[in-house]
Amino acid sequence: MAVEQEVEPTASQSEAILEVRNLQTAFYTDRETIRAVDGVSFDVVPGRTVGIVGESGSGKSVTARSLMRLIDSPGQILQGSSIRFTERGTVRAFAEKFPKRTVDVGKLADKHDPAVLLERPDVDANPRTFGKRDAAEVGLAEILAAGYADDLGIIDDTDCVFVTEGSTDDPTAGFVEVTRTSGEAKRLMRGGRIGMIFQDPLTSLNPVYTVGNQIKESLRLHQGLRGKKATEEAATLLRAVGIPDARRRLKEYPHQFSGGMRQRAVIAMALACEPEVLICDEPTTALDVTIQAQILDLLEEVQEERDLGIIFITHDMGVIADITHRVNVMYAGEIVETAGVEQLFANPKHPYTQGLLRSIPGQQAGEKLETIDGQVPTPNEKATDCRFAPRCPKAFEDCEKVHPESVSVDEADVDHTAACLLYPEELSRADAVEYHRQRGADE
Amino acid sequence: MSRWRYFGLRLLLTIPILFLAMTLVFMITRMGPLDPVTAILGPEASGGASEDIRQRLGLDLPLWRQYIDFMVGLLTFDLGQAWVAAQRGTPVTALIAERAPRTIWLGLWAIMLPIFIGVPLGFYAGLRSNTFGDWIASFLGIVWQAMPNFWLGIMLLAVLRQTRPGNQFDFLPDWYELGPTTESLLGTPDLSFIAIDWFLLVPIPTMFDFFGFLTALKQITPAALVLGSALMVSEMRIGRTAVLEQVNANYVETAKAKGLKGRTIVWKHIFRNASIPLVPVLMSEISILIGGSVIIEVVFGINGIGQLFYQAVLQGDLPVAGSLAFVFAVITLFFNVLQDLLYTLIDPRVGFEQ
Numbered sequence: 001m002a003v004e005q006e007v008e009p010t011a012s013q014s015e016a017i018l019e020v021r022n023l024q025t026a027f028y029t030d031r032e033t034i035r036a037v038d039g040v041s042f043d044v045v046p047g048r049t050v051g052i053v054g055e056s057g058s059g060k061s062v063t064a065r066s067l068m069r070l071i072d073s074p075g076q077i078l079q080g081s082s083i084r085f086t087e088r089g090t091v092r093a094f095a096e097k098f099p100k101r102t103v104d105v106g107k108l109a110d111k112h113d114p115a116v117l118l119e120r121p122d123v124d125a126n127p128r129t130f131g132k133r134d135a136a137e138v139g140l141a142e143i144l145a146a147g148y149a150d151d152l153g154i155i156d157d158t159d160c161v162f163v164t165e166g167s168t169d170d171p172t173a174g175f176v177e178v179t180r181t182s183g184e185a186k187r188l189m190r191g192g193r194i195g196m197i198f199q200d201p202l203t204s205l206n207p208v209y210t211v212g213n214q215i216k217e218s219l220r221l222h223q224g225l226r227g228k229k230a231t232e233e234a235a236t237l238l239r240a241v242g243i244p245d246a247r248r249r250l251k252e253y254p255h256q257f258s259g260g261m262r263q264r265a266v267i268a269m270a271l272a273c274e275p276e277v278l279i280c281d282e283p284t285t286a287l288d289v290t291i292q293a294q295i296l297d298l299l300e301e302v303q304e305e306r307d308l309g310i311i312f313i314t315h316d317m318g319v320i321a322d323i324t325h326r327v328n329v330m331y332a333g334e335i336v337e338t339a340g341v342e343q344l345f346a347n348p349k350h351p352y353t354q355g356l357l358r359s360i361p362g363q364q365a366g367e368k369l370e371t372i373d374g375q376v377p378t379p380n381e382k383a384t385d386c387r388f389a390p391r392c393p394k395a396f397e398d399c400e401k402v403h404p405e406s407v408s409v410d411e412a413d414v415d416h417t418a419a420c421l422l423y424p425e426e427l428s429r430a431d432a433v434e435y436h437r438q439r440g441a442d443e
Numbered sequence: 444m445s446r447w448r449y450f451g452l453r454l455l456l457t458i459p460i461l462f463l464a465m466t467l468v469f470m471i472t473r474m475g476p477l478d479p480v481t482a483i484l485g486p487e488a489s490g491g492a493s494e495d496i497r498q499r500l501g502l503d504l505p506l507w508r509q510y511i512d513f514m515v516g517l518l519t520f521d522l523g524q525a526w527v528a529a530q531r532g533t534p535v536t537a538l539i540a541e542r543a544p545r546t547i548w549l550g551l552w553a554i555m556l557p558i559f560i561g562v563p564l565g566f567y568a569g570l571r572s573n574t575f576g577d578w579i580a581s582f583l584g585i586v587w588q589a590m591p592n593f594w595l596g597i598m599l600l601a602v603l604r605q606t607r608p609g610n611q612f613d614f615l616p617d618w619y620e621l622g623p624t625t626e627s628l629l630g631t632p633d634l635s636f637i638a639i640d641w642f643l644l645v646p647i648p649t650m651f652d653f654f655g656f657l658t659a660l661k662q663i664t665p666a667a668l669v670l671g672s673a674l675m676v677s678e679m680r681i682g683r684t685a686v687l688e689q690v691n692a693n694y695v696e697t698a699k700a701k702g703l704k705g706r707t708i709v710w711k712h713i714f715r716n717a718s719i720p721l722v723p724v725l726m727s728e729i730s731i732l733i734g735g736s737v738i739i740e741v742v743f744g745i746n747g748i749g750q751l752f753y754q755a756v757l758q759g760d761l762p763v764a765g766s767l768a769f770v771f772a773v774i775t776l777f778f779n780v781l782q783d784l785l786y787t788l789i790d791p792r793v794g795f796e797q
Binding site for chain 1: 692693694696698702704715716789790791
């Protein structure tokens with residue numbers, strides 16, 4: 001079953017503006033189903049950077065594209081996945097703009113009894129979702145979160161804004177369910193709330209339009225700026241991302257920009273939409289090292305200025321150490337370890353993370369660089385074992401029988417979790433295995 | 444602006460090319476196997492009569508003199524007079540002026556097919572790649588392209604003829620009675636529905652007859668259909684590939700990530716990029732249209748410059764054949780320049796040196 005993080009409401013998590021829960025994205029081809037992202041959960045907090053790190057093929061980019069709803073057929077975000085945008089201003093704006101697509105969860109709970117709903121014979125309520133729990137314990141919010149509300153017919157196809165207070169006029173708490181957005185709501189979310197910059201700045205700008213044209217396009221779309229005002233604002237943005245002579249540069253075409261300048265322009269374009277969350281999908285991989293450092297500095301700068309929540313995706317551990325506050329280590333579609341950045345580097349728990357950190361070049365001069373043998377497998381089915389076990393130096397027999405759930409590594413540090421049968425540390429090995437088995441069965 | 448400097452350079456380059464083309468025309472007509480004297484007097488010509496003609500045509504002069512006369516003639520649009528048969532003595536310029544509008548009329552409607560059917564169909568297929576619609580369009584396109592022009596022309600004529608009541612295809616509307624009544628499928632369209640005055644190189648229509656326009660259009664339709672069809676298919680296939688290439692480009696994903704509407708992405712971002720590879724194909728094939736019009740004009744009995752060229756070559760009428768070859772070269776060059784212009788307008792990277 002999906003990796004479910006222990007959600008302890010710590011201070012940082014309660015401020016989260018984007019909550020990803022049990023995200024599953026699969027690609028269906030004639031030959032096989034590829035579960036590229038298989039139960040990923042994490043939070044994005046304003047002013048902080050959450051890193052997603054892993055080898056090629058671990059599902060980092062698919063995670064990012066899922067958040068942007070950029071997954072096209074034959075890919076699909078599976079039912080039960082939840083991407084909640086909880087930033088208040090956004091929820092209010094969406095509730096105002098789409099009153100017909102807004103659901104008052106409070107009113108809905110008055111109307112429907114979860115216990116009755118789950119007894120309905122026409123609904124295949126996945127027993128694994130609610131486990132052996134008594135129907136009375138399951139709240140309506142959970143049913144919504146699990147994605148069954150649609151099947152049950154208690155919400156419409158297009159509903160995507162959920163508010164919890166009685167009145168929809170002033171929703172102080174609630175969320176926009178990104179996986180349910182469509183049409184205009186989806187487009188407003190893209191760019192306007194969640195921006196994204198891509199790996200290759202050389203090709204991510206349209207070669208036949210000026211940089212100014214492309215920035216102004218964003219400004220018009222999300223801020224309604226046109227004409228002179230838009231030009232003014234676009235120049236300000238270019239200056240803000242460190243491009244000198246902005247006025248003239250606006251009139252130039254992408255091919256007249258160097259690689260680093262282009263990435264700056266792409267960042268300016270993303271910022272022009274005024275997003276709350278910025279996804280950076282390997283933004284520095286295609287750039288040389290000095291430019292890399294400049295771009296990372298720039299991202300930190302704009303983050304501070306705008307209180308941006310950044311999701312930073314990379315396979316470069318050095319960059320992760322440099323820019324992120326919290327790190328999620330991905331392997332074969334799952335998050336195998338998550339911790340604060342210092343904690344992760346000082347005290348990596350999962351054997352995969354340990355392997356990754358050992359294979360950073362340049363740490364011990366003269367010694368042969370360690371590698372992790374083998375390749376990331378392509379997950380075709382739900383995991384029933386540990387996907388890393390075949391490559392894991394610490395694997396034991398049970399690793400091939402029990403799927404490790406994401407658990408706190410020890411009692412003292414609930415913020416540091418790993419999906420490995422070796423943990424929690426305080427339990428004996430047999431007890432730990434049993435603990436994981438039990439958790440898996442419950443969910 | 445380096446784009447425009449690049450364009451200026453290309454424009455300048457056409458001058459030596461034009462000279463080269465003129466020289467080639469001269470060499471082919473004067474040194475080729477055609478003997479104008481035989482052409483004029485017949486194979487038995489000899490003696491004084493043939494000497495007389497030689498002198499009159501200037502063929503007794505040294506070759507360099509002939510060359511200079513020829514070049515000066517072309518440049519001043521003094522293209523000489525036709526030598527043979529019915530048009531003997533008519534200035535070539537008059538011949539061309541009389542027949543060129545018919546060929547232009549044919550080419551104009553033929554080019555509508557690739558532009559308004561081929562390109563949109565290709566873009567459609569590219570945007571919906573690997574769907575049923577794409578599959579049908581691509582399959583029919585290949586079948587269509589496999590049919591040679593002249594064969595297609597003959598088939599079309601055969602079918603249209605049979606649409607008369609009592610014939611094999613009379614379940615189709617009678618072509619002869621459809622719209623303006625026409626006597627024959629073949630023949631030259633009557634372009635007198637429009638009168639044009641030239642004012643400082645700007646054509647100003649002084650008269651327009653709509654019914655005459657329709658008749659002329661109907662007359663040219665079968666020929667234009669056949670002439671444009673091959674081009675239509677190649678534009679379709681290139682358009683499809685071009686769009687497919689752009690749809691998966693990174694900038695499209697960036698545009699999506701901005702929150703742009705699908706329609707804006709297609710019309711603003713994809714189409715302009717996809718049209719870049721279409722320009723040279725369209726332009727070079729317009730030049731081929733002129734060559735193709737020779738066959739089509741013969742098949743459809745249209746008295747245009749294609750047919751004029753065909754007859755002139757057969758009859759050894761050197762001034763006409765040479766002048767037309769020159770005209771074709773000028774047209775080809777013109778479209779090359781037009782292509783450079785379009786390139787410069789569409790693609791800002793033109794002329795960019797790194």
